[in-house]
Amino acid sequence: DNKEQIDQLPIGSGPYQLKEYQVNDLIRLERHPNYWNSPAKMEQVVFDISHRGTGTLAKLLRNECDVLSSPISSQIPIIQEDENLELTATPANNVSFIAINTETPALRDPRVRQALNLAINRQNILDSVYYGTGTLAYTLLPPNSWAYQKDSAKIRYDRNYALALLREAG
Incomplete structure (x- = not known):
């Protein structure tokens, strides 16, 4: 009945408690x-779950921690330039997307929605934000998902066609 207790009294059979x-x-x-198997190599493991942004990178740079998981995108160049650090990137199963409210009168027209889709420079966002x-990704499933359809339509950035569609839509 007390759901909060699961955070305080977890049960497990792994090498750490x-x-x-x-x-x-x-x-x-x-x-x-x-633990039933050979003892864990490290005496303890500490996870910083503070979400302090740049504070976690500062801890890594001061040798106050050994691993930084999922750094903020803007921290990546700092990590790459530090010869004492190694950056390992692995594919994640998440997708960033923009949802459109089709109940808004201006967005009911499929040409307007298509124009918005064509006007987004995905590569530029990938390079500058990430x-x-x-x-x-061109679907809600990331390319490393088993259910991803490789033959999905690839939406290209086409500013001129987007403007033409908007003119056509009025």
């Missing part, structure tokens, strides 16, 4: 003394 949990700050795991670390 919960030692400390501070909401929106950290999770500290310690080596599980009764620092080239992502992959262009």
Whole structure:
């Protein structure tokens, strides 16, 4: 009945057990003394869940932590330029998208929606916002998903055609 207890009293059989949990700050795991297999190599593992943005990178640069997971896109050049750090990129199963409210009178016309779609320079967004670390997606499923359809239509950036469609739509 007390759903909050799951955060404080988790049950597991892995090599680590919960030692400390501070909401929106950290999770500290310690080596599980009764683990059935060989003991974990590290005595403890601490996860910073503070969402402090640049603070987590600062900890990495000061050797206060060993790993930074999912850095902010703007931090990637800093990490790449530091010879003491190694950046490893792996495909994620998330997609950024723009939803359009088709109940708005101006957006009811499919030509207007198509024009908006053609007017988005996806590669420019990928390069400037994600620092080239992502992959262009043309559906709600990312390209590394087993259900992704490789033959999906690829929407190209075409500003002139977008303007022509808007003129046609009035």
